Amino acid sequence: GAVVSQHPSWVICKSGTSVKIECRSLDFQATTMFWYRQFPKQSLMLMATSNEGSKATYEQGVEKDKFLINHASLTLSTLTVTSAHPEDSSFYICSASGGPEARSTEAFFGQGTRLTVV
Amino acid sequence: LAKTTQPISMDSYEGQEVNITCSHNNIATNDYITWYQQFPSQGPRFIIQGYKTKVTNEVASLFIPADRKSSTLSLPRVSLSDTAVYYCLVGDARGYQKVTFGIGTKLQVIP
Numbered sequence: 339g340a341v342v343s344q345h346p347s348w349v350i351c352k353s354g355t356s357v358k359i360e361c362r363s364l365d366f367q368a369t370t371m372f373w374y375r376q377f378p379k380q381s382l383m384l385m386a387t388s389n390e391g392s393k394a395t396y397e398q399g400v401e402k403d404k405f406l407i408n409h410a411s412l413t414l415s416t417l418t419v420t421s422a423h424p425e426d427s428s429f430y431i432c433s434a435s436g437g438p439e440a441r442s443t444e445a446f447f448g449q450g451t452r453l454t455v456v
Numbered sequence: 457l458a459k460t461t462q463p464i465s466m467d468s469y470e471g472q473e474v475n476i477t478c479s480h481n482n483i484a485t486n487d488y489i490t491w492y493q494q495f496p497s498q499g500p501r502f503i504i505q506g507y508k509t510k511v512t513n514e515v516a517s518l519f520i521p522a523d524r525k526s527s528t529l530s531l532p533r534v535s536l537s538d539t540a541v542y543y544c545l546v547g548d549a550r551g552y553q554k555v556t557f558g559i560g561t562k563l564q565v566i567p
């Protein structure tokens with residue numbers, strides 16, 4: 339299957355700093371990427387939908403100025419957590435799909451990024 | 457997006473067949489049913505997808521009745537490594553549609 343790679347796998351940052359997480363589709367062009375957040379023992383919560391070349395669409399309750407998403411190319415989307423606080427500590431996961439032209443009907447997920455804000 | 461209901465947890469002994477049922481009463485005509493597996497601190501992994509009747513691949517089978525209001529994921533002869541959370545998702549099969557996760561089923565395989 340297609341491969342989606344996230345980087346870094348884990349990161350520890352100080353409160354008040356910003357952290358960037360990258361999501362790359364390695365062997366296909368991802369028209370759309372999704373960003374999720376998962377707290378311990380909970381399900382994945384969709385944060386935003388990112389379409390290449392346009393602004394991301396954020397889910398209700400997700401601060402777009404705090405979670406900056408950039409999808410500048412068909413293989414890369416980034417999520418920047420700005421002015422991180424301890425409550426932002428979570429497991430962040432991206433997924434990618436090739437859009438309506440894609441042959442595959444499944445979404446491909448990255449391995450996730452564990453963010454710890456101290 | 458169709459809402460799904462799954463058991464929160466299940467236990468099974470090694471070597472047994474495990475069936476996890478998911479209810480999706482308001483599934484739409486264009487919706488497919490997809491199951492994902494997630495291990496701790498990893499992203500979800502695609503298991504199987506179907507629209508109706510039965511689908512089988514190398515790791516699982518998916519049974520979907522004619523009314524499509526439910527589906528059953530069948531894992532043959534589970535091993536300890538199958539201990540994970542299993543998510544049933546319902547939505548438009550076209551990859552660009554957003555996917556919403558339910559609570560999932562925590563499967564614990566016992567030696």
